[in-house]
Amino acid sequence: MYTPNQLQEVIENAVQNIKYPTHPEMLYEPISYIMSLGGKRIRPVLTLMAADLFEGDINTAMPAALAIETFHNFTLIHDDIMDNAPLRRGKQTVHEKWGVNNAILSGDVMMVEANKHLSMLDSQVLKDALNTFNATAQGVCEGQQLDMEFEEQDVVSITDYINMIRLKTAVLLGGAMKLGAQVAGASPAEAEQLYAFGENLGIAFQLQDDILDVYGDPEKFGKQIGGDIIANKKTLMLLKLKELANANDLLELEQQSINKDHVDKIKSTTALYDNYSIRELASIEMRNYSDKAFSALSSLQIKEERKAELFKLADLLMNREY
Template sequence: MSPAVFIEALQQELQLTQYGQYPPELYDPIRYIMSLGGKRMRPLMTLMSAYLFTDDWKKAVRPALAVEVFHNFTLMHDDIMDQAPLRRGQPTVHEKWNPNIAILSGDVMLVRAYELMLNVDADQLKPAMARFTQTAAEVCEGQQMDMNFETRWDVTEAEYIDMIRLKTSVLLGYALELGGLIGKADAESVAHLYEGGVNIGLGFQLKDDLLDVYGDPAKFGKQVGGDIIANKKTFLLIEALEQASGSVKEELTDWLNRSEFDKAEKVKAVTTIYDQLGIRQITEARINSYFAKGLKNFDQIKADAARKDFLIQFTQQLIERES
């Protein structure tokens, strides 16, 4: 089995899926954001986790698409809150149309995600829907925490980890859990799929924080240093504020408090402080720890060894990506 088989199945279903036609202002934005691509990591993980337990993995395609539609719904609304002009290199929905259209189209996406979830077999539908609903609420909780952090300078490392767990990681965990439920896996394996996804998701988000400072712009796909320029409370900044003392603390605080500055100069100065404090090494160690936990979770799944290795190898390929 090749990942290309799962990707092709998803692409075919994406092309066939109808969200609605009239009024076009409501449905065109949905087709637009869903056409912008992305890694499709979450639905792929759903299909791969279903394949661990059943040859009939294609019955997971439409529920997997539900996860992807929900994910893009959150992106559409997040872009409004962040006033982001671009998504995957293209104008965001609220820029291309307007914020009200983006809000309403996002609402319909959430409805359609639930509709797609109804394709889960009847005997697994109730637990799948219950967990989907819980996960959806947790993603909103994480987004609210992230917004709360914008006006706080006392955010702790534990709070930050909890925020990214809710905002980004629980949906990856659910995507894997969903595949296990559809494949009628044992409860222990379903739990390992979920925990593995959450741990891998935490590693991905911390890696994203790290690449924002130390990544290759050609590979990273967005401006390096953007988090530093925006004073975004990332793992690196929170760790630096905890580790710094004396003149280093004063210099870091000064850069954070400046309202006018040269962007390149600020990025260079704060990165130098991170280097002095060993923040890169601390972050890399935490990233590797979460990835190791996630892969250990996957190794404990009770499934065919070859299929399990396939999931693990695919995850390792994702881990090694620089974008």
């Protein structure tokens, strides 16, 4: 079995060896740029780990892994435009560097590039792989749309929020693993079980991100602590607070939503979270989904030693500080 670190290195080399056309330069240079910004490459790593789990050749599964990574970076380009984000992984975002119109078009071509990677898969698995990839990609777009709509809605239920992060974040982890399993010749039931592992892990991962945004160590988290509070982002924690808070505290929360003093806003909102034990309640919800993920992996009828690296990676992700 390969370790995640070994697969990260393999994927990094494969990404660096992708040859994009050189003309028009303004179309393809942004693609090379964002693909070279690195990151943990966790999604393509999961694709290769899934293939390896079923004793598949990681080189045979590499086109699927590159399709997933290319699609993921395509969504980052468009997400950054919608969020008007200036930085991505500490570097200028594509739309800041090349302009919005170029960024949109380069993102569009990345979707084509992802499909070109998929087309290199063996014809025996191509149809199933395309179905999985398309369902995954569509789900991510649906999740992004819901996220935008939530910004304009006064009332969002916790159930709706969980479904949104399932689509926006978790289906890509599930889809990445299902693709790897399919390429390696897993049965439909096995591939679906691995999808359940990835999807539940993805939901737990995002819920943990919500918690770290408020309570993480700023030296380790890598992002501004309290960013979600400043942006009035409807996270599980905020929705749970609104569900439990009394009238006076709800009024305080409403007043804080328009507070321009970010330091005071974070401090006051965090105090409300503390008063209602929101961190603990969110952690219980997070563990609920991580338990579902571990259960799906545990019940997969494969030798335990072959699942060991996946268990280690999942455990690492669920106990991270950043």
